[in-house]
Amino acid sequence: MNKVIEAINVCKTFGEQRVSKNIDLAVSQGNIYGLLGPNGAGKTTLIRMLSTITQPDSGEILFKGEPLKEIHAQQMGYMPEERGLYKKMTVADQLLFFAELRGLSTKDAKASVKHWLQRLDMMDWARKKVEEISKGMAQKVQFVSCVLHNPQLLILDEPFSGFDPVNADLIKDLIIELKNQGTSIIFSTHRMDNVESLCDHLAIIHQGEKVLDGGVSDIRRKYAKGIYEVGYYQSVQWNAGMSAAGESTLISEQQQSDGKVVYRFQTSESFTPEQLLKLAMGKGNLVHFSEHVPSIHEIFVDTVSKTAEPKTGVPIPDKLEKSNLITI
Amino acid sequence: MKNIFVIFKREYLTRVKNKTFIIMTFLAPLLMVGFYAATIYIATETGDDDRTKTVYVSDNNPELLLSHNPPANYVLLPAPSDSDSALAHVERGLVHAWLNVEDRDLRSVDSATYYTSETPSITEKETLKEWIRNKATQRQFARLGLREGQIDSLQSSCNLATKEVTGQGDVKESSSGLKSGIGFALAFMIYIFIFVYGSMVMRSAMEEKTNRIVEVIVSSVKPFDLMMGKILGVAAVGLTQFVAWIVLAVGLVFGISALFLNSGNGTTTREAVQTGIEARNGMGGMDTGSGTSSGAAVSMGGDMSAQGSGMTSGARDMAAEFTEPLSNLPYFQILAVFLLFFIGGYLLYSSFFAAIGSAVNQESDVQQFMMPVTLPLVFGFVIAQTVALKAPHGAMAKLFSMIPLTSPIVMVVRAPFGVPLSELALSFGLLVLTFVLMVWLSGRIYRIGILSYGKKPTWKDLWKWLR
Numbered sequence: 049m050n051k052v053i054e055a056i057n058v059c060k061t062f063g064e065q066r067v068s069k070n071i072d073l074a075v076s077q078g079n080i081y082g083l084l085g086p087n088g089a090g091k092t093t094l095i096r097m098l099s100t101i102t103q104p105d106s107g108e109i110l111f112k113g114e115p116l117k118e119i120h121a122q123q124m125g126y127m128p129e130e131r132g133l134y135k136k137m138t139v140a141d142q143l144l145f146f147a148e149l150r151g152l153s154t155k156d157a158k159a160s161v162k163h164w165l166q167r168l169d170m171m172d173w174a175r176k177k178v179e180e181i182s183k184g185m186a187q188k189v190q191f192v193s194c195v196l197h198n199p200q201l202l203i204l205d206e207p208f209s210g211f212d213p214v215n216a217d218l219i220k221d222l223i224i225e226l227k228n229q230g231t232s233i234i235f236s237t238h239r240m241d242n243v244e245s246l247c248d249h250l251a252i253i254h255q256g257e258k259v260l261d262g263g264v265s266d267i268r269r270k271y272a273k274g275i276y277e278v279g280y281y282q283s284v285q286w287n288a289g290m291s292a293a294g295e296s297t298l299i300s301e302q303q304q305s306d307g308k309v310v311y312r313f314q315t316s317e318s319f320t321p322e323q324l325l326k327l328a329m330g331k332g333n334l335v336h337f338s339e340h341v342p343s344i345h346e347i348f349v350d351t352v353s354k355t356a357e358p359k360t361g362v363p364i365p366d367k368l369e370k371s372n373l374i375t376i
Numbered sequence: 377m378k379n380i381f382v383i384f385k386r387e388y389l390t391r392v393k394n395k396t397f398i399i400m401t402f403l404a405p406l407l408m409v410g411f412y413a414a415t416i417y418i419a420t421e422t423g424d425d426d427r428t429k430t431v432y433v434s435d436n437n438p439e440l441l442l443s444h445n446p447p448a449n450y451v452l453l454p455a456p457s458d459s460d461s462a463l464a465h466v467e468r469g470l471v472h473a474w475l476n477v478e479d480r481d482l483r484s485v486d487s488a489t490y491y492t493s494e495t496p497s498i499t500e501k502e503t504l505k506e507w508i509r510n511k512a513t514q515r516q517f518a519r520l521g522l523r524e525g526q527i528d529s530l531q532s533s534c535n536l537a538t539k540e541v542t543g544q545g546d547v548k549e550s551s552s553g554l555k556s557g558i559g560f561a562l563a564f565m566i567y568i569f570i571f572v573y574g575s576m577v578m579r580s581a582m583e584e585k586t587n588r589i590v591e592v593i594v595s596s597v598k599p600f601d602l603m604m605g606k607i608l609g610v611a612a613v614g615l616t617q618f619v620a621w622i623v624l625a626v627g628l629v630f631g632i633s634a635l636f637l638n639s640g641n642g643t644t645t646r647e648a649v650q651t652g653i654e655a656r657n658g659m660g661g662m663d664t665g666s667g668t669s670s671g672a673a674v675s676m677g678g679d680m681s682a683q684g685s686g687m688t689s690g691a692r693d694m695a696a697e698f699t700e701p702l703s704n705l706p707y708f709q710i711l712a713v714f715l716l717f718f719i720g721g722y723l724l725y726s727s728f729f730a731a732i733g734s735a736v737n738q739e740s741d742v743q744q745f746m747m748p749v750t751l752p753l754v755f756g757f758v759i760a761q762t763v764a765l766k767a768p769h770g771a772m773a774k775l776f777s778m779i780p781l782t783s784p785i786v787m788v789v790r791a792p793f794g795v796p797l798s799e800l801a802l803s804f805g806l807l808v809l810t811f812v813l814m815v816w817l818s819g820r821i822y823r824i825g826i827l828s829y830g831k832k833p834t835w836k837d838l839w840k841w842l843r
Contacts, residue, residue, distance in 0.1 A: 099595045101827070118598065126595040130829075132587035137390055148382045149596045193592065 050077040051113070052201050052232040053098060058107035060093055067093045068104070069256045075201070075232050075249075080223070082247035082264070083236040084348055090256040091236045092129065092205060098234065099126045099203055112200075122151035125199035129206040129236075131190055133178045139189050140165070140174040143196060150197035157196070164192045168218075184215050191219055195226065202226060203234045208242060220246065240345040250344070252351050260351050264344065271342045271350070275299070276321055278328040279310040279336025286311070286331075296324055308336060379597040383605025384612070387580065391613045401620045429472035432462050447507045466491050475504065555792035556765050562714050562788040563760045570722055570753060570784070573614045574729040578742070580606055581733030581826070590826045599823040603734075604815070607726045611719065706794060713791040713800065720807040721784025724814055725753065731818035734825030735833045735841075745838075756782030760789045768793040778803050780810035817842060 051074045060068040067090045075081040085091045096102045098109060100121045109116040111123070134142055140161055147157035165171050168188055173181055178189070187210065195202060204223070208216045223246060227233055235247060243250060244264065252260040260267065276296075286298055296319045300312040313324060321339070328334050342350070391397055432455035446452045455462045455474055462474045473492040488508055490496060517527045538552060581603070584590040593602060732745045759782060763772045768790045777786040777795075783803050787795070824841040825833070 096827075101591070101594050121596050124595070126592060128588070128591040128595075130588040131592060132589045134390070134583075134589060135587065136394075137386075141390075145382065145386050146592070148385075149379060149593065151378075151596075 051075065052077050052111070053116075053234075054110040054113075055094070055098065055104075056108045056110070058094070058097060058104045058109060060090075060097060060102070060104050062093075067256050068097070070107070071253070071256075071258050073251055073258065073261070075234055077200075077232050078227060078230045079248045080227055080233045080235055080246050082243045082250035082344075083234055083253060084238065084240070084243065084250055084344075085236075085253035086238055086352055089238075089253045091238075091253055094253065095126075095128075095203055095205055095234070095236055099124055122197070123200045125150075125194035125197070125202040127191065127194045127202075127204045127207055129209060133186060133189060133193075135179040136177055138175050138177055139170070139181065142178065142189065143193055146193040147196040150199075152197050160196045160198075164196060168192065183210075184212055187211050187215050188218070191222065195222075199231065201232050201234070203236075205236045206238075207235065208237075208239070240343065240348055243344050252348060254352050260347070267347060268341045268344070271347050272339060273342075274315045275312055275340040276315055276324055277310050277312050277336060277338050277340050278324070278331075278334060279304075279308045280332050281307055281309070281335060282332065283309050284311075284331040295319055296327075310336060312340060380601045380605040380608070383593075383597060383602055384609040387606050387609025388612045388616075391576075391610070392616060397613070397617075401617050402624065405621055405624055427472075432456070432465070432471050432474040434462070434474070434476045447503050463491060466493055469493065477508065552793075555768075556789075558710065559768075559789035559792045560760065560765060562710070562791070563757070563785045566714075566718050566721055566784055566788060567753065567757045567760075569614055569618075569718065570725045571750075573610050573722060574726045576610050576613070577607055577726045578729040578733035580610065581730050581822070582736065582739070582742075585734060585826050585829075586737065594826065599826060600819040602826075603727070603730050603819055603822045607723060607730060607815075610726065611722055614722070706792070709794075710788075710791045713795070714788050716804055717784040717787050717807065720780075720804065720811055724780060724784070724807065724811045725749065727811070727815040727818040731821040731825065731838075734822040735828075735838060737829060737832065741832050752781035753785070756785040760785045765789060774799070778806060780807045783807055 054074040055071055058068055058071045059066065071094060073081070073083075083091050083094070093102070097104050098116075100116060100118050111117075111120040114120075134145075137145070143161040143164070144154075144157050147160055148154065152160060161174075162171075165174055170185070170188065173185060178186055181189075191207070194204075202223075207219060207223070211219060220242065223233060223235075235243075237243065247264050249263050250261075250267065251258050262270070296313045296315050298311055299314050302310045302312070304310055315321060315324060325337055328337065426449060428449050428451060430451045430453060433452045434455040453471065455476070456465070459476070462476075465471050466474050473490055473496070475488060475490050477488045490501070490504060514527065522530075584593065590602075597605075728749045732742060732749065735745065736742050756776065759772070759776045763770065763776070767773055773786060773790060776782045777790055777799070784807065787800070787803055821838055821841050825838075828837075828841075
């Protein structure tokens with residue numbers, strides 16, 4: 049697939065601090081690329097380099113195969129984490145200004161502004177000053193200001209921060225629509241809830257380094273560790289050494305809000321999911337059986353804590369103490 | 377280049393379309409006229425101490441002091457013979473003061489004492505001193521046997537006319553007062569414009585930074601282009617306002633003269649305008665000529681044109697003195713120097729203002745950086761008021777009209793007096809060079825400043841950003 053933007057071995061240093069260390073990434077056309085990382089990981093610095101605001105100290109950034117130049121910024125839309133609008137300008141004038149800044153002629157800019165205002169049902173607000181409209185409305189204006197010029201690459205830094213759930217859903221739908229039209233999107237966040245549903249590909253940045261990179265489904269598959277869940281509407285008794293065919297280890301028991309009790313087992317190579325299913329069916333009225341694939345959140349916490357100081361690590365299932373485990 | 381224009385357009389249109397701007401453009405001249413008119417009224421009509429003061433005068437020879445007209449608002453009474461009761465009366469408020477003239481024959485009045493319960497003003501002191509001196513002088517003349525009429529005829533007067541010898545062998549009427557007035561008014565305008573519009577650039581940079589708009593903008597515009605677009609846009613706003621005022625002033629003058637024409641007092645429009653102009657410049661010339669070169673006084677002269685036809689005949693005579701010099705002024709040079717140095721000075725200073733606006737996070741942080749920027753401007757204005765007006769061709773005036781930080785103000789003061797083209801070219805060249813250098817340096821600060829949030833910046837930070 050065509051690569052819209054590609055960073056090769058990019059480094060950036062501020063004073064003594066290395067904020068980007070040998071970062072490689074590539075965003076394909078029509079893909080949503082999730083850039084994850086805790087606060088201060090260096091995401092914004094990387095994004096500023098990709099959007100031509102700053103230049104890397106070393107390494108190379110290519111836009112559609114060409115070395116990145118300022119002129120390419122006109123094919124990009126950028127919504128920074130910290131964002132604002134001119135309070136005294138009207139919605140229409142403001143959007144017109146941003147469209148012209150992104151290289152549209154006045155005529156095209158006017159047409160685009162009209163199209164987007166109609167699309168979001170905001171025509172009645174066009175002549176209002178930003179200080180006179182609601183915050184939710186201003187958030188929509190903010191988003192529109194980044195996509196008016198039909199960019200090939202849209203960079204969204206924490207796009208949902210400060211958005212109410214209704215507007216967040218609206219923006220999410222717009223992002224998917226843009227992706228379907230072939231726009232590539234870099235989506236930076238430290239909140240995982242939207243990543244799984246939106247992103248095709250993700251990279252985790254931590255302390256200026258890329259610590260994980262790959263397709264979202266590939267990564268989740270890679271992190272699946274043969275853990276299966278079985279659930280009943282009542283508690284069941286598990287006895288050790290019940291199976292002759294191999295062994296599985298009960299690693300957690302959880303009472304869910306819908307009344308289900310879910311048991312999580314770590315299977316081994318000699319104990320197949322089919323065997324576990326058979327065993328579980330014999331235990332009572334089985335209502336739930338599934339493989340547990342770790343969420344992006346779990347993978348993120350796992351990855352970040354592995355590279356962080358030992359004390360800050362968050363315990364994850366495979367680190368549970370052995371004494372609490374029942375093997376069946 | 378296109379982006380500079382987009383930024384320029386936004387800066388210009390948002391300001392010019394603003395209701396406050398439109399109202400102020402029309403209201404500011406009226407407010408200014410009102411302000412100066414009020415100041416003049418207060419100074420001339422109500423500024424004096426108009427209480428009637430009863431003053432004891434120790435005068436053992438009634439012919440000498442008490443027999444003469446007392447100064448205005450003074451009632452003079454012979455003082456009691458003993459000083460204790462005179463002082464007691466002053467203390468109890470029975471009389472305003474006691475003037476004790478030691479030499480009661482007024483042969484050589486070198487000491488007199490004025491006892492009051494309140495400290496007299498300088499005017500009061502001067503009035504009395506002058507009055508005693510006059511009486512003593514008259515007394516001396518009388519001793520020599522001269523009558524009052526003869527004394528007056530002995531007072532010589534001199535009217536020093538100034539003519540300028542131009543390069544083409546012409547001799548033209550010239551007027552130092554008029555030139556000082558015009559030069560000073562223009563310098564004052566540059567001074568105010570740089571401050572007003574420079575701060576506008578600064579606030580605009582700050583608004584974009586504090587409202588977090590700037591990051592979106594710099595992803596499509598180079599910070600330098602953003603800064604230049606902003607500086608030029610605001611400059612255009614200033615020029616628009618300037619042109620609006622000129623149109624307004626011309627409109628007012630013609631409007632008023634039309635009024636005179638309609639009122640049927642026999643004055644033609646042309647004459648009415650002429651009288652207005654003459655009177656206006658007469659006033660300006662008078663004020664600066666007497667050394668009280670305050671901006672208010674000069675501008676007052678300019679704003680009083682409406683009252684031209686109501687001037688006293690004395691002022692009319694004086695006004696006539698300026699008719700020819702007015703037509704002899706090197707208008708083109710004055711206007712060219714004003715425009716070039718106004719633009720150069722504004723661009724130089726507004727780049728500083730832009731850099732400050734980009735560096736700070738909030739209005740309260742501005743102060744620490746403002747001082748070094750405003751100091752040369754204020755200094756230039758002080759030089760313009762003193763050195764450049766008194767000796768426009770002197771070494772100091774020449775020096776400060778070359779230094780780019782002060783030249784925009786000092787050079788326009790010198791311009792009406794005629795400045796050699798070589799000096800103008802050198803000064804403007806230096807201004808442009810400095811402007812280019814400073815815009816480049818400010819651009820470096822701006823580039824990093826606008827994206828730096830958090831702690832209050834220090835001079836050290838600015839230096840780091842520069843490098």
